[in-house]
Amino acid sequence: MNTQPTSDSRLIENCLRDAEFVELPGYRRNKVRDTYQLPGRRRLLIATDRQSAFDQVLGVVPHKGQVLTQTARYWFDETADICPNHVLSYPDPNVVLAKDLDMLPLEIVVRSYLTGSTNTSLWPSYEKGERVLYGHTFPDGMVKNQRLDRPIITPTTKPLDGGHDEPVTEAEILRDRPVTPAQWEALCSVSLALFARGQQVAAEKGLILVDTKYEFGVDQDGTLVVADEIHTPDSSRFWLAGSYDDRFAAGEEPESLDKEFLRLWVTRRCDPYREPIPDIPAETLIEFSNKYVNLFEQVTGLAFRAPEAGTPVRERIRRALATELPEFF
Incomplete structure (x- = not known):
């Protein structure tokens, strides 16, 4: 992990909390990404460092937006022969210019283990x-964290509002037809x-992809396109393969490099759907950040290049956008 020694407070201070740039049209703030609707059927997606879980934003995590964007970039490249993706270019480590x-x-959620801690997970x-x-x-x-006989699809609705x-x-989908039967197939x-x-x-990298979610859209030609993100630690669970069997046999949680670390931290302290979630200490957020960075490095084989300590991430992104989209700046 290529990071410079920095205090926890300085790392938190340099997190990208928002990516609203008034020069750009069609702004929308989502839980993690800030997006823009651009002319020419283009969308700009900027991954912030906001961390969501249990349908709310819990805080900010250093380097998170960059890890998500660069991890997804690796997987989009690795799977382009299976399904086209929405990417047009990467103006910045946190930014994707994409097809609208x-x-x-x-949301198509694929699962291969009986696990999870949220209302839509299997185990609860x-x-x-x-x-x-x-x-x-x-x-x-x-029992919890047991492998299923085969991967299964557990879809959820994705309200556009x-x-x-x-x-x-599947029966409800075929009955109510949010998509056509051919699209569902x-x-x-x-x-x-x-x-x-x-x-x-x-598996080749010593990891277990436990489950994941995919989002899809259709382009102007009617082609199915995978969008948003793919196989990131926000959208997927990854366990360390080398310790899974022993920890499962002992009834212990697997070693994970994903969002579940923070979910479990929260659920040990409150019911996140009924009670206020306590403030998460900076050192816990840093530990969480390190898991995301470690996953990126283990999956891609690349060293993570952390932002320069003296350059605010927001300023760097603005310069990149001005270069990529000079018509707006």
Whole structure:
């Protein structure tokens, strides 16, 4: 990890909390990314360092936006033969200039283990006694973090107005038709192929790709395109393969390099859906950041190049945007 010695407070201070630039049109603030609608059916996506979980923003994490963008870049390149992606260019380590797609109102979540801690995860529902989840039937006697017989698709709705994702079954999708039956078949086929590639590459790097979510849109030609991000520590779970078997046998949580670290920190202290989430200490956020950086380095084989300590990330991004989109600056 190529970072300069810096105090925790300075690292937090240099986080990218927002990426609103008044020169650009079509601004929209999402939980993590700030986006812009540009002429010529283009979208600009800037990954901030905001950290979301349990349907809310918990704080900021150093280097997070850069890790997400550069990790997704690696995976978009690795899977371009399976499905086209939305990328046009990368003006900055935190920024993607992308095709503007007609987004489909579903998130396709592929899972290969019985795990999780959120309302849409498998384990909390299974632990409460439910045995039919997302239309899939599970046997009695399974335990947390157990591998499934095969990867399964557990879709959720993706409200275009920014509402909460909700579990949905294949039968409901075919009945209500948020997408056409042909689109649903293509979504399932492509998602399983992307996931298989992800698991294969992850295994070669000593990692287990546990589960992930994909978002898709359709371009002007009607082509299915994968968008947003792919196989990042925000959208996926990654466990260290070398210690999984021993920790599973001992009933311990796997060693993870993903968002679950922070979810578990929160759920040990409160019910995040009913109680206020306590402030997260800077040292915990730094430890979390290191996990994201370690995942990037282990997956890509590249050394992470942290931002220069004396240059605010926001200023660097603004210069890059002025170069990439001079018509607005």
